[in-house]
Amino acid sequence: MTQIPELHAGTPFDELDDYIALARLSGLVLSPDGSLLICARAVLDDKRAEYVSSLWDPIAIVGGGNSAGQAAVFLAEHVSQVHLLIRGDDLGKSMSRYLVDQIEHHPRVTVHRHTEIRAVHGEKYLEAIAVEDNRTGDQDTIRVRALFVFIGAVPHTGWLADAIALDDHGFVLTGVDAIHARADGSLPINGGLSRTLETSLPGLFAAGDIRRGSVKRVASAVGEGAMAVRQIHEYFERS
Incomplete structure (x- = not known):
């Protein structure tokens, strides 16, 4: 043998x-100054749902692919509000249709199109993100307790x-x-x-x-x- x-x-x-x-x-995360940082992926399941809802509510997710969509649908079952941020205007461009349909009809998921993060705010913990409309330049602040970024991966x-x-x-x-x-x-x-x-x-x-x-x-x-x-x-x- x-x-x-x-x-x-x-x-x-x-x-x-x-x-x-x-x-x-490893998942890629954008630091506030725009540089890429490598971070560990968080693994969430129903056993952690109570922990998530108590500490990470509301939540922001960056990304327009299936990973972001699946995270949005899952987390929306455990928190009061999920903000999904995409740079373009078409959620279906890189996401499966079944996820798009679930997200667009979910009462606790808000899709922010043409939106990019410009800064994160908080003292000891994340409290809010500053976002910008990449067409008009208009800025806004969204209060969140957690931020998940699904923008790709880097092979080790x-x-x-x-x-x-x-x-x-x-x-x-x-x-x-x-x-x-x-x-x-x-x-x-x-x-x-x-x-x-x-x-x-x-x-x-x-x-x-x-x-x-x-x-x-x-x-x-x-x-x-x-x-x-x-x-x-x-x-x-x-x-």
Whole structure:
């Protein structure tokens, strides 16, 4: 039986027969001066609902994708008011229709279109946010106790940068993209088409959100993990 080696800090990649690249994503948060900060994601469930409603009411959410929409619908069941802020005018541009319908008909969700945060206010805790209409420049203040920002994610792949090909944002290249990125350029393209999750380092596979072009959903990540296992077996069969 082939043993999957234990990975630890400092393990050279050329000592690994095969490996599925595991990394995580952090949510991005905008600081008051507009710079990007990395923060941990908050995980909320019904067990924390009472805590949320007592300390984080009302709530503001920034973002127009499904993650923001799902958060708005969930949190609106536990607080008196959720303010959803989007920069554009069309909530359905990047959000699924079922979420748009729920949000637009939810009595405790207010959608603020063409709206951007300009400052946050509070002494010990968040008390309010200053917002601006990006068309007219009109400013307003919204009183909130918590702010969730869903504007994208950054992959924690710095530890892979010297070993495999990444795109400009740090996402792992796989399949045909990885083949094209290999330094020697000598590997035939048809040599890797059947292993769509293999990186630029033969025998190293990536699955889930850290892979460029992946669908950022839990179900998709689980499916890619299963695919990667299958492709690892194929790799051994052909090696």
